[in-house]
Amino acid sequence: MRSIKTKLIVCFGVLLLVICIGLGLISYNISSNALISNLNENLPQMAQQSAKTVQSRVENQLNALEAIAAEPQISDMNNSWGNKEAILKAEVKRSGHIRMYIADENGDAETTDDTKTNIKDRDYFKKAMAGEKSVSDPTLSKTTNSMVLVYAAPIKNGDKVVGVLAATRDGNALSDMTKDITFGKIGQAFMINKQGTTVAHIDKDLVLKGDNVNENVKKNPNFKPLADIEKKMMNGESGIGEYTHTGVSKYLGYAPVKGTNWSIAITAQGSDVLKGANVLKIWVSVLSVIFIIAGIILVYMLSNSITKNLIEAVKYLSVLTTGDLSGSVSLKGLKNKDETGELSRAIKTMQESIVSMISTVKTNSSEISSHADNLSATSEEMSSSSNNIAVSMQDVAKGASTQAENLVNITTTLNKFGEELGQINNSIKEVDSNAKGINTMSTESNAEMEKLAESMNTLSNSFNDFVSKTTGLGENIDKINEITDLINSIAEQTNLLALNAAIEAARAGEAGKGFSVVAEEIRELAEQTTESSKNISNLIKNVSNDSKVMVKSSEDIKEKLTSQISVVNTAIESFKKIVSGVSNIGSKIKAVNDFTENINDEKSSILEKVEGISAVSEEVSASSEEIAASSEEMNASSEEVAATAHTLASMTDGMNKEVSKFKI
Secondary structure, eight states, X not given: OOOHHHHHHHHHHHHHHHHHHHHHHHHHHHHHHHHHHHHHHHHHHHHHXXXXXXXXXXXXXXXXXXXHHTSHHHHXXXXXXXXXXXXXXXXXXXXXXXXXXXXXXXXXXXXXXXOEEEOTTOHHHHHHXXXXXXXXXXXXXXXXXXXXEEEEEEEEETTEEEEEEEEEEETTHHHHHHHTXXXXXXXXXXXXXXXXXXXXXXXXXXXXXXXXXXXXXXXXXXGHHHHHHHHHHXXXXXXXEEEEETTEEEEEEEEEETTTTEEEEEEEEHHXXXXXXXXXXXXXXXXXXXXXXXXXXXXXXXXXXXXXXXXXXXXXXXXXXXXXXXXXXXXXXXXXXXXXXXXXXXXXXXXXXXXXXXXXXXXXXXXXXXXHHHHHHXXXXXXXXXXXXXXXXHHHHHHHHHHHHHHHHHHHHHHHHHHHHHHHHHHHHHHHHHHHHHHHHHHHHHHHHHHHHHHHHHHHHHHHHHHHHHHHHHHHHHHHHHHHXXXXXXXXXXXXXXXXHHHHHHXXXXXXXXXXXXXXXXXXXXXXXXXXXXXXXXXXXXXXXXHHHHHHHHHHHHHHHHHHHHHHHHHHHHHHHHHHHHHHHHHHHHHHHHHHHHHHHHHHHHHHHHHHHHHHHHHHHHHHHHHHHHHHHHHHHXXXXXXXXXXXXXXXXXXXXXXXXXXX
C-alpha cells in the first residue's frame, strides 16, 4: 500500500511536470511564431536591400564605362587605336578591370592586352548596339578560358551607335558580392538569371558548372520546392518562401536586381532562425526541472508534516483498540488548525464518548442482572397462576357451550314459527289485496255506470230534440209542398200567358215574330218549371212519408231509452252496496293483518334476543377457550421469560467481564 506522502509527491510532481511542459510548449510556440513572423518581414527586405547594393555596384561600373565611351577620343571611331588604348589601359589600372576593348559595328574588337576578337554573337554586344548599356552573366572568356563578367556600353556619335565599349572583370565578382551577404551564422546569398542558372554563389563551382534548378529537378524531385520559389525569382517577383533541402528546413527571401536579368536570394536555415526559441526552450526546461524539484521538496515537507500527525493519530487509535482508554491525544495535534487537528479532536471526543458509554454500560449491566433475577421469580409465579386460570376457564367454556346449543334449538323453533306466521301473513295480504282490487273495480264500475247514466240521459235529451226537430221537419216539408203548389200555379199561368202572347204575335204577323220567339221560350221555361215542381212535389211527399216513419221509430227508441236508464240506475245502486260491503271486509282484513304483523314483530324481537344470547354464549365459550389457550401460552411464555431471564443474567455477567477489560 502506497503512503499518502508518496501519493502527494507523485500527484504534485506529475502536476508540476504537466504545467511546466505546457508552459514551455506555449512559450516555444509563441516565440517561434514571433521569430518566423519577424523573418517573413525582414528577410524579403534584406533581399531587396542586397539587390539594391548589387544594382548600385553594377550601375557604378556601367556609368563609369558610359562616361569613358562618351569621351571624344573614344567615341570617334576614326581616332587611332593607339590613342584610345592609352586611355583604356589607364582605366584598367585604376578600376581593376582585367581588360577593356572597343568593338566596331561588326563586332570586331581590339583589346588592351593586344589581342583581337569578335563579340558579335554576345548578348551584351547586341544590347549595346541597340543603345542599351548592360552587364553579362558570368561566362567563359574565349581568350583566357576563365570566368569573366563583361560590362558594355554603346559608343555614340551623336545619336547613332557606332561601336561598343566593353570591360571584362573577374567573373567571381558577383559571388564575392553575395559572399558578404549573410543571415545569422549559416544563412547565405546567391543570384540566378532569368533562365534559372546560378550566376553568383558562395560555392563558385556551381557558377562555373552553370548550375540550373530546372535541370536539378529533372534529376532529383526533392528540388521541386526550391524550383517553385526560383520560378518566381525568374519572373522578377519578390517575397519569401520555405523549402526543405537534405532534411534541413530553410527560408528563402528574394528580390530582382533592377537593370539586370538577375534575382538575388538570401537563405536562412530554420535552426538558425529559431535559435532564440531553442535557447528559450533550454531555459524553460532548466527552470521547469528546478521548479519541479523545488515543488517536490515542498510537497515532501508538507506531506511529512501531515503524515506525522496522522501516524500519531493511528498509533493512539491502535492503543484504543486494546481497550486502554486512559491515555490522551497529544496537545500538538489538538492545536493544529487543519484537518489533522480536526481528526485529533474527533478522536478525543470519541474517546470521551466511549468512556462515558462503558461507564453507563457497567452501571446498567449490574441493574439488568438484578432485574433479571426478579423477572425470573415473577415469571415462575405467573406460570403457576396461569395454570389455575386455564383449568377454571375450561369449565366455564363447557357450560357456555351447552347453553349455546340449547339456545340454538330455541332459535330453530322460533324460526319455524316465524315461517308459518309469515305464510299466514302472506295469505291475509293476498286476501286484503283481492278485496282492495274488488273495491277498486266496484268503485270504478260504479263510476262508469254513473257516466253511462249521464250519457243515457244526455242521449235521451238529444233524442227528444231530434224527435222535436223531426216533427218540425214534417211541418216544414208541408210548407214546402204548399210552395211547390204555388210554383205550379204560377207556371201554369205563365204558360197561359205565353200562349196568349203567341196568339197575339201570330196576329201581329211579321212584326210579332220576335215576340213570338220570346213567348215560345217563356212557354218552354214554364213547362220545365212545372215539370220540376212535380218532381220536387214527389220528392217532398217521399220525404214526408219517411219523416212520419222516423217520428214513429223515434217514439219507440225513446221508450227503450227510458227503460235502459232505469236499469242503469238500478245497477248503480247495486254497485254502491258492493263497495260498502267490500270496504267493511277490507277494514277487518287490515285488522287481522296488523295483528299478525305485531305477532311477527314480537317473534323477531324474541328471536333477536335469543340469537343475541346464543351469540354471547358462543363468544363466552370461545373467549373461555381463548383465555384457557392464552393462559397456556402465558404459562409457556412465563417459562420462556424465566429461561430468558436466566440467559440475560448470564449474558450480563459476560458483558461485565468484557467491560472490565477496558481501562478507564
